[in-house]
Amino acid sequence: MTTTDTPALAIEAEGLHKAYGEKQVLTGIDLRVPTGTVFSLLGPNGAGKTTAVGILSTLLTADAGHARVGGHDVRAAAHAVRTTIGVTGQFSAVDGLITGEENMLLMADLHHLPRQEGRRAAADLLARFDLTDAARKPASTYSGGMKRRLDLAMTLVGGPRIIFLDEPTTGLDPRSRHTMWGIVRELVSDGTTVFLTTQYLEEADELADRIAVLDGGRIVAEGTPAELKRRVPGGHVRLRFTDPAAYERAATALRETTRDDDTLTLQIPSDGSQRELRAVLDWLDSAGVEADELSVHTPDLDDVFFALTTATTPATTPATATTATATATAKSTNTPKEHAR
Numbered sequence: 001m002t003t004t005d006t007p008a009l010a011i012e013a014e015g016l017h018k019a020y021g022e023k024q025v026l027t028g029i030d031l032r033v034p035t036g037t038v039f040s041l042l043g044p045n046g047a048g049k050t051t052a053v054g055i056l057s058t059l060l061t062a063d064a065g066h067a068r069v070g071g072h073d074v075r076a077a078a079h080a081v082r083t084t085i086g087v088t089g090q091f092s093a094v095d096g097l098i099t100g101e102e103n104m105l106l107m108a109d110l111h112h113l114p115r116q117e118g119r120r121a122a123a124d125l126l127a128r129f130d131l132t133d134a135a136r137k138p139a140s141t142y143s144g145g146m147k148r149r150l151d152l153a154m155t156l157v158g159g160p161r162i163i164f165l166d167e168p169t170t171g172l173d174p175r176s177r178h179t180m181w182g183i184v185r186e187l188v189s190d191g192t193t194v195f196l197t198t199q200y201l202e203e204a205d206e207l208a209d210r211i212a213v214l215d216g217g218r219i220v221a222e223g224t225p226a227e228l229k230r231r232v233p234g235g236h237v238r239l240r241f242t243d244p245a246a247y248e249r250a251a252t253a254l255r256e257t258t259r260d261d262d263t264l265t266l267q268i269p270s271d272g273s274q275r276e277l278r279a280v281l282d283w284l285d286s287a288g289v290e291a292d293e294l295s296v297h298t299p300d301l302d303d304v305f306f307a308l309t310t311a312t313t314p315a316t317t318p319a320t321a322t323t324a325t326a327t328a329t330a331k332s333t334n335t336p337k338e339h340a341r
């Protein structure tokens with residue numbers, strides 16, 4: 001009935017929960033992805049991104065909540081969802097024992113394409129993904145980037161209108177990553193909806209119309225890349241000490257610092273300019289303190305998580321020493337992953 005209609009929302013989910021035994025992985029996820037857009041679910045390793053993709057692509061069943069993909073309920077109309085979507089990612093469909101071309105033809109058979117049409121689709125897609133030269137070689141001989149491209153090409157054989165890309169560039173070298181980004185951009189230019197999971201802020205920033213940040217089983221922030229970046233503080237200078245007394249003296253001498261008492265590290269907001277660095281060094285000199293390590297950071301995924309998962313502190317709160325300590329405490333309880341690595 002609705003298969004020929006294009007719903008305004010390609011993906012909508014409400015209150016998705018999923019646990020593995022005692023372990024709560026998703027604790028109430030809401031998603032709304034307009035048709036024809038790129039949506040990125042951004043989160044660190046183990047955040048639950050693959051679990052979310054699994055539920056939306058009908059491979060997993062949610063413990064609670066509802067989801068519709070392509071206008072179909074993932075639970076009640078799983079088959080209809082499967083005919084609408086393509087999924088590539090960690091569970092790659094590529095068979096290494098056969099050639100790239102044979103993999104493609106196998107997919108064409110699975111989609112019941114007539115032989116001629118299947119051959120044509122395979123040849124077109126192999127060419128589009130720059131795999132024509134390697135088409136007759138076993139897929140096991142392909143590089144990581146080539147395997148990902150073949151995986152995506154196989155997904156496109158059935159002409160899905162919604163594609164799930166689960167960490168499409170994790171482990172790829174920068175050049176293959178850029179190739180993949182180009183492919184994703186091309187996909188959306190013809191109206192395909194892309195649901196992309198990634199651990200890389202840069203990737204979400206490059207590709208996504210909207211980003212949702214997944215942490216602790218929940219979406220902790222959602223918005224356009226520009227909106228999210230506005231909520232992330234700029235760069236900072238990090239000072240690490242081995243001597244607790246020196247650490248305390250520096251913490252007292254420097255204003256607007258964020259303390260991490262576990263690692264004896266101070267973080268000072270900074271634009272990374274020579275002028276600001278000099279000011280920090282002058283401060284330390286005048287306090288007679290020497291840091292054991294000084295590093296300059298530009299915003300990255302850790303900063304996004306730090307900013308967004310401690311967002312309970314109102315932005316208008318003055319950066320007093322007390323606030324800084326409170327923030328540091330929140331940081332160590334809310335983002336244990338920072339300490340894990």
Ligand code: ADP
Pocket residue numbers: 020023025043044045046047048049050051052
């Ligand atoms: P991500 O894709 O963000 O790395 P996953 O969705 O793969 O995260 O995993 C989220 C959490 O759920 C992880 O801690 C993982 O160990 C756990 N997990 C995933 N699949 C299973 C499973 N089948 N059984 C038990 N735990 C699982």
